[in-house]
Amino acid sequence: MSNTFNHKTDTSPIIYQIRIKGHLGNPWKEWFAGLNITLEDNGDTLLTGALIDQAALHGLLRKIRDLGLPLLSVIRVNPNLKGLSEHGLNDDLSLNKSCYLENEIAKIFLKQTRKDTKMKAIICTKYGSPDVLQLNEVEKPTPKDNEVLIRVHAASVTAADGMMRKGTPFIGRFFVGLMKPKNPIPGAGFAGEIEGVGKDVKLFKAGDQVFGESTSTFGTYAEFLCLPEDGLLLTKPSNMIYEEAACVCDGPITSLNFLSDVTKTQRGQSVLINAASGSLGTAAVQLAKHFGVEVTGVCSTTNLAMVKSLGADKVIDYTTINFTKTGHTYDIIFDTIGKSSFSHCKGALTQKGIYLSPVLNLPLLLLMIWTSKIGSKKAKFSATGLRPVAELRILLKELKVLIEAGKIKLVIDRCYPLEQTAEAHSYVEKGHKKGNVVITME
Numbered sequence: 440m441s442n443t444f445n446h447k448t449d450t451s452p453i454i455y456q457i458r459i460k461g462h463l464g465n466p467w468k469e470w471f472a473g474l475n476i477t478l479e480d481n482g483d484t485l486l487t488g489a490l491i492d493q494a495a496l497h498g499l500l501r502k503i504r505d506l507g508l509p510l511l512s513v514i515r516v517n518p519n520l521k522g523l524s525e526h527g528l529n530d531d532l533s534l535n536k537s538c539y540l541e542n543e544i545a546k547i548f549l550k551q552t553r554k555d556t557k558m559k560a561i562i563c564t565k566y567g568s569p570d571v572l573q574l575n576e577v578e579k580p581t582p583k584d585n586e587v588l589i590r591v592h593a594a595s596v597t598a599a600d601g602m603m604r605k606g607t608p609f610i611g612r613f614f615v616g617l618m619k620p621k622n623p624i625p626g627a628g629f630a631g632e633i634e635g636v637g638k639d640v641k642l643f644k645a646g647d648q649v650f651g652e653s654t655s656t657f658g659t660y661a662e663f664l665c666l667p668e669d670g671l672l673l674t675k676p677s678n679m680i681y682e683e684a685a686c687v688c689d690g691p692i693t694s695l696n697f698l699s700d701v702t703k704t705q706r707g708q709s710v711l712i713n714a715a716s717g718s719l720g721t722a723a724v725q726l727a728k729h730f731g732v733e734v735t736g737v738c739s740t741t742n743l744a745m746v747k748s749l750g751a752d753k754v755i756d757y758t759t760i761n762f763t764k765t766g767h768t769y770d771i772i773f774d775t776i777g778k779s780s781f782s783h784c785k786g787a788l789t790q791k792g793i794y795l796s797p798v799l800n801l802p803l804l805l806l807m808i809w810t811s812k813i814g815s816k817k818a819k820f821s822a823t824g825l826r827p828v829a830e831l832r833i834l835l836k837e838l839k840v841l842i843e844a845g846k847i848k849l850v851i852d853r854c855y856p857l858e859q860t861a862e863a864h865s866y867v868e869k870g871h872k873k874g875n876v877v878i879t880m881e
């Protein structure tokens with residue numbers, strides 16, 4: 440870009456001052472190498488410099504637009520030249536032809552980039568049924584110095600998202616907002632592309648394809664999202680599309696947490712996965728196989744073939760057989776939807792067997808405490824999303840390796856456009872999804 444700026448021209452150079460919302464990150468500074476860059480205290484960036492002609496101004500404004508930088512104003516600062524007012528763009532048609540043309544060019548770009556300061560998002564201002572999820576236009580976020588701006592391509596719709604939307608169980612509201620959601624934009628799992636970075640960001644650059652979870656800040660049901668660079672995000676596995684990558688922080692990360700951290704699954708053990716066709720279940724079957732255990736998947740008739748194809752050694756059709764009454768015992772029973780209980784499964788556990796459930800209720804809590812002290816069979820729960828981000832990032836890195844090695848595949852049931860997020864929630868709430876459901880941005 441530097442050759443478009445004229446510092447030492449014989450014809451009077453025109454000096455412009457271009458104001459952009461947000462501080463320019465380091466990777467973008469090279470695009471504006473010929474300009475003086477000032478990072479203002481109010482959070483704006485000022486680009487000041489001489490431009491040879493309208494083509495140079497045009498090129499610069501197009502670059503600002505293409506980089507997705509929110510353009511606030513374009514001001515000509517030469518005291519002896521008129522054209523663009525000091526307060527922004529004006530409509531003074533008495534200007535000479537060339538100044539008028541510049542004015543028009545700048546206005547078009549300002550209009551285009553002003554539009555870019557807004558984004559489509561799903562807003563949820565109260566707890567309730569799926570119709571509390573409303574499509575709206577809101578202010579596009581601006582990354583802080585340590586943050587990246589992500590253009591979201593896909594966001595997961597999970598069973599947990601439905602609980603956040605309803606505000607149930609009530610105890611969860613102490614984390615997400617007592618009377619209404621703290622962040623009105625829901626959604627946690629995402630995949631997308633880095634659009635811009637804050638000035639201190641070192642780990643990512645514009646154009647990186649990333650995936651992860653926004654954890655407790657939510658906000659992924661939107662076209663753009665800001666996250667700290669040390670948040671739960673990594674570059675996307677090369678062999679995954681955005682829709683698949685958006686769901687890795689639901690079933691796969693939770694099942695990995697349960698099968699490798701909550702209990703250390705050992706080669707040669709036998710593991711039963713209940714609801715092997717859900718988000719956690721489809722991931723758990725593949726992870727358990729990877730750990731070298733014998734896997735029995737429990738699902739309905741229609742999902743038997745799918746669960747087998749994921750690697751389950753045996754499948755049980757829950758519509759005809761009660762897995763707790765077959766006479767078989769398992770070292771681990773991972774009830775991924777928490778529809779059974781430790782008491783029901785106890786007889787189907789080996790002597791030191793472990794019952795795992797990702798769904799906490801009072802009986803399970805009491806049994807966890809009880810079995811941690813008494814008896815050889817244990818009941819265990821973990822709230823994966825409440826683990827420190829640094830620990831979750833280790834799990835996500837492990838998953839990325841497994842995904843790139845072809846060991847874990849994401850099962851995608853349905854994709855919905857952002858406008859149909861309420862429908863996506865209604866579908867997930869029925870409790871019969873196969874694997875994962877995704878929101879895609881156009």
Ligand SMILES: NC(=O)c1ccc[n+]([C@@H]2O[C@H](COP(=O)([O-])OP(=O)(O)OC[C@H]3O[C@@H](n4cnc5c(N)ncnc54)[C@H](OP(=O)(O)O)[C@@H]3O)[C@@H](O)[C@H]2O)c1
Pocket residue numbers: 597598599602689690693713714715716717718719720737738739740742757775776777778796797798821822823824867870871872873874
């Ligand atoms: N603690 C944590 O860290 C954590 C993290 C994430 C999620 N969770 C929780 O984990 C739970 C599971 O989430 P998920 O997304 O995996 O669930 P999900 O995908 O919504 O589960 C749906 C699947 O369950 C199957 N299913 C329904 N009833 C069944 C039954 N009686 N027996 C066997 N399978 C049955 C369905 O198959 P059919 O259609 O054939 O019935 C369907 O494929 C949710 O409660 C979620 O909130 C906890």
